[in-house]
Amino acid sequence: MASDDIAQLADALSKTHVGNRELSYKGLGLKLDNKESAKELIHEIEHCQDLTALCLEGNTVGVEAAQAIAKALESRDQLQRCYWSDMFTGRLRSEIPTALRSLGSAVMCAGARLTELDLSDNAFGPDGVKGIEQLLKSPSCHTLRELKLNNCGMGIGGGKILAEALIECHRESSALGAPLRLRVFVAGRNRLENEGASALAKAFQLMGSLEEVHMPQNGINYPGVMALASAMQHNPELRVLNLNDNTFTKRGTLAMAQALRLLRNVQVINFGDCLVRSEGAIALAAVLREGLPVLRELNLSFGEITEAAALVVAQAVRDKPHLEKVDLNGNCLGEEGCEALKEAMENIDKGDLLASLSDDEGEPDEEDEDEDDDASVDDDDEEEDGEIVKENGIPRKDDSPEKSQSPAEIVSFLSCPSAEKLLQLGEMRTNLKQEVDASNPHRAAEVFLTIASLYSEDPETKAAVFESTDAVLKKILSGSDFHSHGFLTTLLVMMGLLKGEGKMKKVSLVPGHLMCLEHAAQQEYLKHHHAALLHTFISKNGGALKSCSTATERLSSALEKKCNDQH
Template sequence: MFCLGDISEQLKDVSRKSVGVSFAGQSLVLDTASDALRVVEAIKACPCLNYLDLEGNTLGIPAAEAIAEALKEKGAPLKIALWKDMFTGRLKTEIPKALEYLGTALCTAGSQLTELDLSDNAFGPIGIQGLANLLTSSPCYTLQELRLNNNGLGISGGKMLAKALEKCLENSSKEGTPLTLKVFIVGRNRLENEGAQALASVFEKLKTLEEVVMQQNGIYHIGIAAIAQGLSANPNLRVLNLNDNTIGLKGAKALAKVLPIFRGLEELNLGDCLLKTKGALVLAEALEIHGNHISLKYLDLSNNELRVDAGNAIAKATHDKTLLTNLQLDGNCFGTEGSEKLRQILTKLGRIDALNSLDEDYTEDEEEEDDEGKTSEECESDNNEDETSDKDKRMQDNVQSTVITVAEFLKSPTGEKLLLLQGDNVQAFIDHATNLANQSNVTTEQKYIEELLRITMKVSALCGSGYMNVRIKAEFLSDALYAKLFSYAIENNQILNLNNALLVNLGLIKGEDKSSGKIDWNLEGCFKALEKIIQRDYFLAQTRSMLKIFLERPVKTRANVIDPFQDSKADLKAILDNIQVT
């Protein structure tokens, strides 16, 4: 079948191959300037560097600096920067500097990017520092496609990204060429409601978005409503992917309200979003409006616990969707008779060829409770509780039955591994810290404080998890470990050492001991944990006062660099302000 879109993509690929440099997928380890010589020579030899593809290699600071020097000379025509999966194995502190070198080079060269892809670089909030420098500068005023999938941004990273994009729009508008971003990909980033709300405010100002992908971000109906409101200012939206968030009935209502605005919508992916029957019925009503979404080609409402009524309503909503080629409704609760009725409706409408498999049906396992006799508020409350518990159950189902040790968890402290810890975890962590302290040459009491505090940081970092069962366990363990730290410090006259170590491990001051290791945990979660911990009776008043002083100190950063944890610090400081320090 003739497809103009396919030909367009093929021509796009051909153009990339003919005028640019690609080292994609070569697994090069570029540590030094010498290591980067092949890339540098290729850039210098390229007659017109329209694109630079470094996907699948790993770039250190010296190598980035060398490549940046070449880009200063040859980067003027650069339009497409494909820098996906480019920092594997690098320290998070290396990435901002590497990005800063590359961004500065593009500014010097006068590049005008149209596409920037930094997906699959797990640089977290701290990596946004270097990216913010680039995003707010002239090479990105012309940006049309921004891909940041799977970067571990978290809430604070999402807020920083939003501020950078807003600044880019402001700066570019002053230059008379306002940012016209069309494609925005930011899936798998743990943005949650706050990160989504920050980005949604930017959507409302852009007005040019055509494709938005925010799947698997732990966003609930509050964030979904904000996204819907923000996107309502973007009438040319063609693709919306919110897969694997928790939309529910409230989120579905917010989306249904704005769907009629997107008359050219081609793809809508709301799979695995706990819509349930009521949410799907609301969406079906919006989609059924005659002539409003006739360009729709792809619709995914799979794994949403939909009943027969919802399935039939969605099928009827396709009555005027003549271009629909992919309808995903698997993993719902239609039953044998319901599935057959669904097929009959689609056959009658001429849409049966679009329907994908209905092999996975959960009718027997997912009986829906009878809401008869309940108020709307009670039904909504039940719906929200179900959303949370179901999401957590999925997280638990992903965790294998294997039991891991404390040492294995600390080596790679993830939410899944935290749930795999068995027995008395508090004592196991204490024993681990004791063993490390006994192996040290420094004062045992001081070393014990330092080791147990680092362990506490790695546990409390998970208090910012998007999964409730992970947060609950992390908060319980953090509370117990902090209690142990303070009692030990008091008994062994180590309060000063504990206070100092706490500041160091929260990144508020620099440590004197360079061998103690760098911060490799999510400080956002650590600050979140302290919001409750500082209110405990065991938390010393002098420690609260010390924290307050250092949280109030301005962070020294370079120009255009945003503190990735400024919002988390502000939240903690607000609580400290409300506590009477004696």
């Protein structure tokens, strides 16, 4: 290196922040190719005996320079934080793993105990993960609290290598009595996809210590989202969950909602641009009603959510005292829907928390067919063995004891329903509730609609129908908000009042369906928030109910009265 270049480097180093125990060369744009070019930097490291933090961000480090810097780090046993993001600009991708191995070996040789490792924005791919694999498995990372690998291009292979390294680190540290307790994990823009995300989910579940998870833009679909949801349930201290710009669809959103029910410390949820859609939004609204007590931010932007579902979300955040922001921009509300949402938020004194709606996509075309994005991955509801069925992301046994023990009369009625058969059931009518379960909302909605379709003004038949639907609804709606909202959402889809995903068969709407709901609105088991949900969708779907106008008016009036009774 020429003398004037060395002088320039020395001048740059003199201007950077150098504390008693921390060295930062952030953003200096240093081009460190070899030992000579890194001479001054190495000198600083050697003379900082109690070095705890080293920031090399925003420079470019070659293999020889990395080896020379590593030599200086071999005696720095107090090192805890390595800010090594964006430090290989212009380098060959093949150089990076070698440079990382040198630096990692030095940390291990020194016996340092890291708490933070940031290698973001290095685009090193799967081979780069191999470059830090041994470091991550070593005792130097048993104390790691923050791991940041944003925008590194790890891909599926890199995600799997990283997951195995974290699992090994946890295994080894646990054997020594101090298990790895990673708190912050950042790995956005890495093309992890389902396999990479699922592999990491195993590590997350094992650790159970995560407080922040940031994995946006990774091409993850519902199988990967479901794996992550399952893992999050085992991390009770989780505060921030950012999965922006992945693809949840119905299954992923419902699985994530199920997980959030169990987490009490979540403050930030970012599911923006995740295609949660209306069904998913209602499921999340149910979780908002019964949980998430300290939530501060909710991002459900660009998710193809319609007006009615957005209004249900607005109703659900009413009692969130810590809420600071609700983002529903870029959805399918339409001009009137945007105004209705703003009004709904104003009515609960949270109008100032609603983010801009400037990018709203407008109301969806009524002619659009039901979306079925899940089919691109695996559209089968049943696993190959036929033993476990996943209904709305919730596992259940297909042959439950209740189902297999159904009386022949009940089976006969449901297979070929008629008013005559319903009357013949007599006191057995209340046993129809044994045919439904909160974990299978589709079956429950099917049974309810089957019975309700038999409604008539004949006093005996009307009484039998109401007695039967009461038994079914009381059982389903007496559970958690999550399950009751799941049932009502499925019911709305089957009635054609809500655009759903998948291949759910719609029924031919008859007045009896609405009359039974009107009767239910007058019963204690149908709560205020159930009525509010139903009323929101019925009031926004006049066209779908034209054939039952009188029954619709009666139902709407009953639901509105139920809602007002709360106040």
